[in-house]
Amino acid sequence: MIPRYSRPQMAEIWEPENYFRIQMEIECLACEAQEMLGVIPKGVAKAVRERGKFDVERIREIEREVHHETIAFLTNLAEHVGPESRFVHQGMTSSDVLDTCLAVQLTQAADILISDLDLVLAALKKRAFEHRYTPTIARSHGVHAEPTTFGLKLAGHYAEFARDRERLVAARKEIATCQISGAVGTFANIDPRVEEYVAEKLGLTPEPVSTQIIPRDRHAAFFMALALTAAAIERFATELRHLQRTELREASEFFAEGQKGSSAMPHKKNPVLSENLTGLSRVIRSAVTPALENVVTWHERDISHSSVERFIAPDTTITLDFALNRLAGVIDKMIVNPERMQGNLDSLGGLPDSQRFLLALTQAGMSREDAYRLVQKHAMASWNGGGKFADLLKADPEITKFLTPGAIDASFDVAYHVKHVDTIFRRVFGDEAVSREKRDELAAQ
Numbered sequence: 001m002i003p004r005y006s007r008p009q010m011a012e013i014w015e016p017e018n019y020f021r022i023q024m025e026i027e028c029l030a031c032e033a034q035e036m037l038g039v040i041p042k043g044v045a046k047a048v049r050e051r052g053k054f055d056v057e058r059i060r061e062i063e064r065e066v067h068h069e070t071i072a073f074l075t076n077l078a079e080h081v082g083p084e085s086r087f088v089h090q091g092m093t094s095s096d097v098l099d100t101c102l103a104v105q106l107t108q109a110a111d112i113l114i115s116d117l118d119l120v121l122a123a124l125k126k127r128a129f130e131h132r133y134t135p136t137i138a139r140s141h142g143v144h145a146e147p148t149t150f151g152l153k154l155a156g157h158y159a160e161f162a163r164d165r166e167r168l169v170a171a172r173k174e175i176a177t178c179q180i181s182g183a184v185g186t187f188a189n190i191d192p193r194v195e196e197y198v199a200e201k202l203g204l205t206p207e208p209v210s211t212q213i214i215p216r217d218r219h220a221a222f223f224m225a226l227a228l229t230a231a232a233i234e235r236f237a238t239e240l241r242h243l244q245r246t247e248l249r250e251a252s253e254f255f256a257e258g259q260k261g262s263s264a265m266p267h268k269k270n271p272v273l274s275e276n277l278t279g280l281s282r283v284i285r286s287a288v289t290p291a292l293e294n295v296v297t298w299h300e301r302d303i304s305h306s307s308v309e310r311f312i313a314p315d316t317t318i319t320l321d322f323a324l325n326r327l328a329g330v331i332d333k334m335i336v337n338p339e340r341m342q343g344n345l346d347s348l349g350g351l352p353d354s355q356r357f358l359l360a361l362t363q364a365g366m367s368r369e370d371a372y373r374l375v376q377k378h379a380m381a382s383w384n385g386g387g388k389f390a391d392l393l394k395a396d397p398e399i400t401k402f403l404t405p406g407a408i409d410a411s412f413d414v415a416y417h418v419k420h421v422d423t424i425f426r427r428v429f430g431d432e433a434v435s436r437e438k439r440d441e442l443a444a445q
Contacts, residue, residue, distance in 0.1 A: 005280065010321040013108045014314035016056045020073060022101045024052055026198060027077070027088050030180060033197035040087040047084040052077055070094040091190030095301065096180045099214040102309065103177050103204055106222060109317035110172035116324035117165045117229070121158060123331040125429065128154035132421060135414045136250060136341035137352060142242075146352045147345060147417040150251070150336060155428045157236050162428075164229040171225035174218050178204035184300045185210040212301035216294040219309070223291035226316050230284035233323050237274035237281070240334065244271045249340045254333035273330050280323045287312040350389045350412045354379045357393060357403070357411065364402035374398055 012018060031045035054076050063072035071094075078085035089097075132151035137144050178199035182190045192206075199206045207214050244252040253271050255261070261268030290312060294305035345352070354375050361371035378392035386392070390412065394405040425433035 005322045006318050007321055007325065010109060010112050010318050011314075013105050013112075014318070019101065019105070020054045020056065020059065022104045023070075023073060023097050024048075024054060024077065026097050026100050026180075026202070027074075028052065029198045029201050030090070030092060030194055031088060033191075033194040034087070034090055036197075037191055037193060039191070040090055041084075044084045044087045048077075048081055048088060051081050053080040068094075070097060091182050091188075091194075092180060093183045093212060095210075095213045096182065098306075099179045099210075100198065100202070100204070102313065103175055103214065104202055106175045106219075106313065106317075107172055107203070109313075109321075110168060110175070110222075112321055113226075113229075113317065113324065114165060114168055114172070116321055116328070117161060117168065119328040120161050120324055120331065121165065123328045124154050124158040124161065127151075127331055127334065127336075128158055128425075128429075129433075131336060131338075132425065133418070134336070134338050134341065135345060135418065137345045144344075144348055144352055146355065147414045149418050149421055150338075150341065152418075152421060152424060153239070155425060157232070157239075159428050160232045160235070161229075164225070164232050167225040167228060171222040175222045176204045177207045177214050177218060178202060179207045179210040179214050181207070181210045181212070183212060185212045213297065213305075216291075216297065216305055219305075220288075220291040220295050223287045223312060223316060226320050227285040227288045230281040230320060230323065233327055234278050234281035236327065236331075237277040240330070241271045241274045241278070244269075244274075248344060250337055250344060252335045252337075253330060254335060273326060277323055277327055277330070280319050284316050284320050284323070287316045345414070348389075349382060351379055351382060352417075353412055354389075356416065357399075357408070360407075360411065361399065361402050366402055370398075 028045055028048050031040065031048055034040040035042055035045055054073065058076045058079075059069070059072045062075050063069050066072055066075070074085075074089055077088065081088065128151045130151070131154065132149060134150040135147055136150045136153070137146075138148040138153075139145055178195060179185070180190060180195035180198050181187050181192070187195075195206050198204075209215075240251060240253065242248065243250045252269065253273050255269045260266075261270045261272075290308045294308055297304060358368075358371050358375045361375070362368050366374075374396060375393075378389060378396065381387065381392055382389040390408055393399050393403075393408050399408075422433065
């Protein structure tokens with residue numbers, strides 16, 4: 001991944017030094033287990049741990065000759081270990097090391113990503129409570145619908161990222177799988193207890209049936225969890241980009257002192273971070289199709305999946321780590337404009353209450369078809385500049401037979417639409433979302 005979108009802690013997981021360090025640990029642990037089982041002489045594991053080293057450039061040099069990375073690594077390891085190296089990799093095959101190594105790397109990456117999601121969730125929660133009762137217009141198809149609150153918008157995003165976190169935790173558990181089963185996965189030349197020992201030491205679970213490689217449905221599930229998280233990032237970024245449009249200006253990215261929005265137009269404040277997050281999300285989601293195609297391999301093993309994973313494993317995890325941290329900052333510093341929200345909410349002169357009048361007329365005895373026809377007629381007239389919605393309703397004798405002018409005026413009330421905000425917040429955030437007034441009321445009881 002390019003440095004522009006990389007953070008050091010995640011990038012280091014995919015550096016060759018960590019890659020071969022994990023493989024050396026796997027070989028050391030396997031030697032320890034083999035010693036305990038009496039398969040190899042005592043002292044081999046100690047020799048590997050004390051003298052075992054590797055040099056990435058030397059491994060690549062050997063690989064250019066033998067055209068096999070694992071053999072090159074073992075050859076370089078043997079150059080440091082000495083005679084005891086003949087017992088290293090006893091009964092094992094390359095995938096035992098490579099697949100178990102990838103499992104460790106992916107769990108390391110998942111731990112960082114889960115922490116990243118916690119940052120996003122904390123930022124969303126803080127801003128959601130801040131704007132819990134801030135009224136704004138909701139939109140369907142991009143068109144004014146009915147009132148909501150900005151806090152409810154943010155609570156919806158919080159709930160989605162909370163689901164993403166649960167999926168990633170589950171994907172981490174599924175990918176944390178160890179395989180030390182030898183050629184074609186039958187344990188013919190290595191005791192299953194070696195796999196169990198290595199798995200326990202690495203914090204992994206033995207793969208039930210490895211067939212020589214860990215089944216790639218596990219990996220597909222992992223990359224799909226990352227993709228869904230990326231989709232959640234883009235959904236938030238798209239919402240903010242829309243709200244920052246000149247015509248709306250309800251919320252926007254923070255614009256730092258000295259920041260420039262356009263090389264040509266000094267007045268511009270562009271949502272560049274959200275646009276960047278949109279693009280990064282597309283890159284992450286692009287890994288899903290090749291990850292799914294990796295599930296299909298020939299017989300017990302082929303390496304059609306290997307080259308794919310060398311791309312998508314580092315690229316997706318590094319990019320998602322960067323994107324989640326950028327998103328947390330965007331949310332934390334996001335500028336919210338309640339005045340613009342109220343102005344846009346009022347801009348159609350009460351039309352967002354059209355459903356309320358439709359229902360009121362039906363409850364008063366009018367058929368739904370007639371009520372819809374009348375309310376829509378006056379709503380469209382008001383929309384097209386034919387007068388205030390309330391005035392048109394009050395001037396229609398068919399409507400005033402059922403609703404008094406006073407009842408019509410009293411029905412334009414944002415509070416009516418957002419009266420269950422606390423209920424929704426409790427569903428999302430639990431008991432801590434109970435309003436202070438409600439807590440006092442419950443305490444008094």
